[in-house]
Amino acid sequence: MLSVKNLHATVGGKAILKGLTLDVPAGEVHAIMGPNGAGKSTLSYVLTGRDGYEVTQGSAALDGENLLALAPDERAAKGVFLSFQYPLEIPGVPALTFVRTAINAQRKARGEAEMGAPEFLKLARATAASLKMDFEMLRRGLNVGFSGGEKKRMEIFQMAMLSPRFLILDETDSGLDIDALKIVSEGVNAMRAPDRAMLVITHYQRLLDYIRPDKVHVLAAGRIVASGGPELALELEKSGYDRYGEAA
């Protein structure tokens, strides 16, 4: 599914990713853990094509297709989704309008038929109910006046509605209390499927109690310095990131 090879990237001329290699096969959930400043968010932005994140070397492909040559919206249409660490507030655009615009833009890019209003509303109602969200919130400006937890729930709502193939969750647990964490995790786990893969980026092990990864990678100073099973996360929780070098 996702194949990243020797990826180097700079932000504002500063090298952040320094030869990152990572493979996430279809059907698997991989966690990326690492200290602050290791390049975790940079990785998520490079994979989704944010301006200002310049790839200087290496490759990133989804099912063999070069992601780095595509615009952010084209990557989304191919099935890449990023759940933002800090979701944006967009006043004046109701969440429902935003999501429906996104779904139909993706469908158009893929040459599929538009999703009609009745089908969309039915799906939106069911999805909101499963995430225990107040449907009326979806009629208000996207994320405007929402708490941190509500914003994260809105990210998962969008993810479920867009039904992407490759999911990147960037610090999805930050700002969530334990109840919200459970609901969000259930939403994520419901999306596990044989033809889908996930990259869960987190600083803390806590989230991985709820979203069980198949593999854990440690990102430090711009590259993957250790990989292992779920037990690696528990080990990190005990020993910290100190032994992985200067970025800790």
Add this chain to the structure above:
Amino acid sequence: MNALSKAASWMGGAALPNRRDESFRWSDVARALRAVPPHSPPALEPGWPGPFEGLADRELVFVNGFEAGPDLALLANEVVAVRFISDAHDTGHLSRLKVQVIAGCKAVLLESYEGRGDHYFANTLLDIELGVGASLERVVVMDEPDGAVSVSTAEVRLAERSTYAQTVAASGAKLQRHETHLHHPGGGAKARLDAVYLLDAARHADVTTVVVHEGLGGETSQLAKGVVGGSARGVFQGKIVVSHGADKTDARMRHDALLLSDKAEVDAKPELEIYADDVACAHGNTVGALDEEALFYARSRGIPLLAARAMLTQAFVAEAVERIEHEGAREALRGWAGRRLEALS
């Protein structure tokens, strides 16, 4: 009080305001007109429908300053359209209208500035008075030809417990200015003064407001939004004065403008003058480009760049448009803004 009321020769002969007048610093009428033009001849009402077609219970129509009926509009519970139409070349005219809203009544004034021809000077003076407990929503659309110079000035007086809400939508002209002077008595009276200006090519629009809080506990809320492309120029001057004794005034002013090109310009001057105690006053002012982060967020969801820009720009403007209470007028302004933004992109 109003520099233009005694400006042109067909109105008394004094000089046109120019940039040495502080309030006309960015909107030099004398320079735009060079000289006071001769008076416009009478003209027939043109056949086109106004921007508020079908929404009003009755309509007052001025053409080149001439109007068939009385120059006083006494408003009860009703929706009244006032159309200030110019059909002139190289001439000028003055329109005057007094509007009174009867105490306790709830009225809507749909005001439009429409024109064909070129290089005309339209000067409009309104005097608006609200009775005790009255409510007026005033929605203004200014759509005039490229070469027009159009200045509209209103004196608005509120009474206790009255509510005044205004939304000005301007697309600019050679020089277009909408000015409001609001006398706010406090005493539970509320005012909202919003504006949307959407300018392309070399158009110029100026939204100027002066609100004077004169009594206890008045409320003012102001939201102005501008989108400026080409080599156009937007001017926003918002002044709120809280006079001595106007304690517990709540006044909030916000102006945000988007610049779509390097040659576009916005001049903003938000001012608060506070001489009272225990007031809640705030103003905010931003001029810039679309938020790159929000653009990336939308694109990362699959919305292509141009569509994302259009969506965010529309939403930016909608914040002000959605505050219009009258549904038909709100719908009319949504359509107006959509068409103007399309022309801008």
